[in-house]
Amino acid sequence: xxxxxxxxxxxxxxxxxxxxxxxxxxxxxxxxxxxxxxxxxxxxxxxxxxxxxxxxxxxxxxxxxxxxxxxxxxxxxxxxxxxxxxxxxxxxxxxxxxxxxxxxxxxxxxxxxxxxxxxxxxxxxxxxxxxxxxxxxxxxxxxxxxxxxxxxxxxxxxxxxxxxxxxxxxxxxxxxxxxxxxxxxxxxxxxxxxxxxxxxxxxxxxxxxxxxxxxxxxxxxxxxxxxxxxxxxxxxxxxxxxxxxxxxxxxxxxxxx
Amino acid sequence: xxxxxxxxxxxxxxxxxxxxxxxxxxxxxxxxxxxxxxxxxxxxxxxxxxxxxxxxxxxxxxxxxxxxxxxxxxxxxxxxxxxxxxxxxxxxxxxxxxxxxxxxxxxxxxxxxxxxxxxxxxxxxxxxxxxxxxxxxxxxxxxxxxxxxxxxxxxxxxxxxxxxxxxxxxxxxxxxxxxxxxxxxxxxxxxxxxxxxxxxxxxxxxxxxxxxxxxxxxxxxxxxxxxxxxxxxxxxxxxxxxxxxxxxxxxxxxxxxxxxxxxxxxxxxxxxxxxxxxxxxxxxxxxxxxxxxxxxxxxxxxxxxxxxxxxxxxxxxxxxxxxxxxxxxxxxxxxxxxxxxxxxxxxxxxxxxxxxxxxxxxxxxxxxxxxxxxxxxxxxxxxxxxxxxxxxxxxxxxxxxxxxxxxxxxxxxxxxxxxxxxxxxxxxxxxxxxxxxxxxxxxxxxxxxxxxxxxxxxxxxxxxxxxxxxxxxxxxxxxxxxxxxxxxxxxxxxxxxxxxxxxxxxxxxxxxxxxxxxxxxxxxxxxxxxxxxxxxxxxxxxxxxxxxxxxxxxxxxxxxxxxxxxxxxxxxxxxxxxxxxxxxxxxxxxxxxxxxxxxxxxxxxxxx
Numbered sequence: 001x002x003x004x005x006x007x008x009x010x011x012x013x014x015x016x017x018x019x020x021x022x023x024x025x026x027x028x029x030x031x032x033x034x035x036x037x038x039x040x041x042x043x044x045x046x047x048x049x050x051x052x053x054x055x056x057x058x059x060x061x062x063x064x065x066x067x068x069x070x071x072x073x074x075x076x077x078x079x080x081x082x083x084x085x086x087x088x089x090x091x092x093x094x095x096x097x098x099x100x101x102x103x104x105x106x107x108x109x110x111x112x113x114x115x116x117x118x119x120x121x122x123x124x125x126x127x128x129x130x131x132x133x134x135x136x137x138x139x140x141x142x143x144x145x146x147x148x149x150x151x152x153x154x155x156x157x158x159x160x161x162x163x164x165x166x167x168x169x170x171x172x173x174x175x176x177x178x179x180x181x182x183x184x185x186x187x188x189x190x191x192x193x194x195x196x197x198x199x200x201x202x203x204x205x206x207x208x209x210x211x212x213x214x215x216x217x218x219x220x221x222x223x224x225x226x227x228x229x230x231x232x233x234x235x236x237x238x239x240x241x242x243x244x245x246x247x248x249x250x251x252x253x254x255x256x257x
Numbered sequence: 258x259x260x261x262x263x264x265x266x267x268x269x270x271x272x273x274x275x276x277x278x279x280x281x282x283x284x285x286x287x288x289x290x291x292x293x294x295x296x297x298x299x300x301x302x303x304x305x306x307x308x309x310x311x312x313x314x315x316x317x318x319x320x321x322x323x324x325x326x327x328x329x330x331x332x333x334x335x336x337x338x339x340x341x342x343x344x345x346x347x348x349x350x351x352x353x354x355x356x357x358x359x360x361x362x363x364x365x366x367x368x369x370x371x372x373x374x375x376x377x378x379x380x381x382x383x384x385x386x387x388x389x390x391x392x393x394x395x396x397x398x399x400x401x402x403x404x405x406x407x408x409x410x411x412x413x414x415x416x417x418x419x420x421x422x423x424x425x426x427x428x429x430x431x432x433x434x435x436x437x438x439x440x441x442x443x444x445x446x447x448x449x450x451x452x453x454x455x456x457x458x459x460x461x462x463x464x465x466x467x468x469x470x471x472x473x474x475x476x477x478x479x480x481x482x483x484x485x486x487x488x489x490x491x492x493x494x495x496x497x498x499x500x501x502x503x504x505x506x507x508x509x510x511x512x513x514x515x516x517x518x519x520x521x522x523x524x525x526x527x528x529x530x531x532x533x534x535x536x537x538x539x540x541x542x543x544x545x546x547x548x549x550x551x552x553x554x555x556x557x558x559x560x561x562x563x564x565x566x567x568x569x570x571x572x573x574x575x576x577x578x579x580x581x582x583x584x585x586x587x588x589x590x591x592x593x594x595x596x597x598x599x600x601x602x603x604x605x606x607x608x609x610x611x612x613x614x615x616x617x618x619x620x621x622x623x624x625x626x627x628x629x630x631x632x633x634x635x636x637x638x639x640x641x642x643x644x645x646x647x648x649x650x651x652x653x654x655x656x657x658x659x660x661x662x663x664x665x666x667x668x669x670x671x672x673x674x675x676x677x678x679x680x681x682x683x684x685x686x687x688x689x690x691x692x693x694x695x696x697x698x699x700x701x702x703x704x705x706x707x708x709x710x711x712x713x714x715x716x717x718x719x720x721x722x723x724x725x726x727x728x729x730x731x732x733x734x735x736x737x738x739x740x741x742x743x744x745x746x747x748x749x750x751x752x753x754x755x756x757x758x759x760x761x762x763x764x765x766x767x768x769x770x771x772x773x774x775x776x777x778x779x780x781x782x783x784x785x786x787x788x789x790x791x792x793x794x795x796x797x798x799x800x801x802x803x804x805x806x807x808x809x810x811x812x813x814x815x816x817x818x819x820x821x822x823x824x825x826x827x828x829x830x831x832x833x834x835x836x837x838x839x840x841x842x843x844x845x846x847x848x849x850x851x852x853x854x855x856x857x858x859x860x861x862x863x864x865x
Contacts, residue, residue: 016854
């Protein structure tokens, strides 16, 4: 199909799609008139039942915890997928002949890291880790939790790279360790599910003591799941980061070394 | 027993996590054995559940959040026979392809096995869940695992291109499904399938209901590869590793159809049921177009995996006809058909994989006669071709007969003829390719054939041609074929399936089971349907396929006048259809949007 006919066909289809979508949206309740039975019911009972003040966490990690287990494994599968798709490229780079490398080199070499970036990055590593841990640990109380906190923690790994060298990053997050984190995080979530079975209850039942609402140590398994998710997310993002950096840096490293 | 339900999803996922943590120093066989053991135990779990569910369907509420007053707070798995039959098939196919890959890849770490297990867990969750959003989560999980598995042969450009097309088109499909879910949630404030069904029942059919339904159907059409949402499929199948193709062809596509049946019968039947006649016409029409287009594309292929890809599209069209008749008997027939046919196509893919392993190519003309050294694989391949044609006692003939009879009863007498013609057209090129590759029938390689795939695009999945074929490889292929054959020999298979299908299609019984814990009445077994006619049709179809294959092999010997008239009458159709499959993902997206618009227009005009 030529560019023009493809474009015309696409816009014709999109026109129909757009009309249909607007027609559908017209049927939604008006702004401010929320009548959803699920949301209204949860708003009434969730804090009392789960002792979590962040209702999003109560829904994602308790009422609908099995969904979130699936979502965590989506990230898990995506990270493993990145590792699979980038694996041969690495061998390929290792065997590429020098000449092809020279031409690639120009586009791949990064400018020297300035001292300002190094100092600021170094100064930020500690606070970033602390903030990440805070977000993870308070997921059941305030907005945040394992998914967002885990990404903040993975940012610390990026800062290590910015401040030092790629080698330093590999030292603080070797592939085996990040893979282990992936595995422990994803498997840990499932293990919490088995905790319910061991206690003679349903899978993923919140069997731990719920504690006092509003306290850090409360809401039972929600806190535990948040910790597991943060390990998985931090490990996963570090692994992705390392895989991509390896692609880019392999050539550069060899030129200098 | 009930506790097996969460385990059927949790076991493969935990096994995947454990396998990722296994040290790389493990020997290769360690990964293989662990993965096979995990998938095998999931298969056992699913079969035990299947046996139990035929006696008494069950539900499992996660976290102990039981529904109160018809409002579901938590998530539920529903064990009913149809869902479990598909879950068992998925576990069987994953186990088989893991056994097959034992010798298939020359180099592999644990990552392939990890993703296969995640894929399995996702498929089982998808089959068993009774929650609308969980259905989407497992849809996504399945897709993410599938994208990477499809692109596994990264060293090859076609593989990444195929995986990319797959990812782009399927992500748009997922977007459509999510939008549909959002609209339904906005209206009902519920995510439990049964609860949504009760909330929608009796409501007026308005723009929101129609749009949501169109988006959901279109999104699942992408996954099932219904025309014009199917373009990603041949590119992906041609390039994906063979053990993955087995899963795609055997179960992945038909789960899209399963989702449509689930969506309609649990949620939309109460609101759209009054317009069932129109809906039936649209679905049967879409199925017929898909079946015909897929069949037309099969004939000119010389790349065997691509050929099998188009035969999948074509057969999905026939399953859609069965599903779209919206009747228990036709649905029972569809389930038999898609399961037995999936096994046959899976087996054909495994045979194609043996060719790749042995000859480093799956090009029909390039391999002319080269398969003589592996006649046993050749026999399996030809048997598979006859299974596609619906030769008794392959279970395929049972399914086709049930759908055909029911279609005639509902006013679509042409469906039987269409299905026979389509099975002949998809089986004949398989028989042609088999006879040429394994026995060297037909003119030699200098023979000039118009074709889709020029030469050996396919990189071998193994680093070099092998002198021998490990027995495990053809044993797996034979096992798949054998199960499909045995299914056709079970004399009262349709009789047993019809009550299960009736339960699946009974919105009230499903809601009672899920929301109120009421076990449905055991339905009496209906009198056995005579399948003799279907068996005769099957024999005729198989013979016709053999004749058509012979014409394909020796058509140069036909009188020039006949040859010309064939070329004149069919040539433009083949050419036109072929030109649409350009490999350009932008074209595919354009067709997808047009498909949504057309589907929306049709449904709006007939239902609104």
